Amino acid sequence: MVPYSDPPSQYNWLRQDAVTVAKLLLSYELVSQIGGTETAGRIVETEAYCGEIDPASHAFRGPTLRTAPMFEAGGQIYVYLSYGIHTCMNIVAGPAGTAGAVLIRALEPSRGVNTMQTRRRTTNLWQLCSGPGKLTQALGIGLALSGSRLGAELSLRAITPGPIPETIIAGPRVGISRAKDLPWRFTIADNKFVSKR
DNA sequence: GGAATGATGTACT
DNA sequence: GTACATCATTCCG
Secondary structure, X not given: OOOOOOOOOOOHHHHOOHHHHHHHHHHEEEEXXXXXXXXXXXXXXXXXXXXXXXXXXXXXXXXXXXXXXXXXXXXXXXXXXXXXXXXXXXXXXXXXXXXXXXXXXXXXXXXXXXXXXXXXXXXXXXXXOOOHHHHHHHHOOOHHHOOOEOOOOEEEEEOOOXXXXXXXXXXXXXXXXXXXXXXXXXXXXXXXXXXXO
């Protein structure tokens, strides 16, 4: 028998800090198998939330029932309800206990566009996944997925062998009231599918 | 037990 | 640009 170690995973790179992971995720496609049809989009906008040291993070005041998935090792999925209506999805980053997370804020639609259009009740490609609540609706992501891990219903696919050729822009995060000035929102320069302009 | 609060999206003026 | 829908979670008393 080999001594105990972490299970082999193609997702071990997610155990880096949330800011690093937020930038690396911009070279990946987020793929959903939910509902039996594959839907997917390239990640073009992310935000890093840095656990108990970040006043804007849901993990800032320590673990709760809701935020428990954030305290697992990188690769966990954390979904929460926003404004009573919208679900937003995070990929947990860092070693277990650090509670880093990356909010996925926008996708460039790539697969299952027809299904996404039906779920979103719009045919406008630019508006299918251009916001954290929009993309969860398009991919069929609900609260029940919180606490699951990447690799089953949701997975990541590399788009480029290495870093993306485009420039990554860093700026302040959207819609928060604390730690407004930290430049932890990352977008692909000039991409037309991000949530703002 | 009760009230305040959002990591938002859409519709309307 | 402003209004508001809508509810799980959190915090306070």
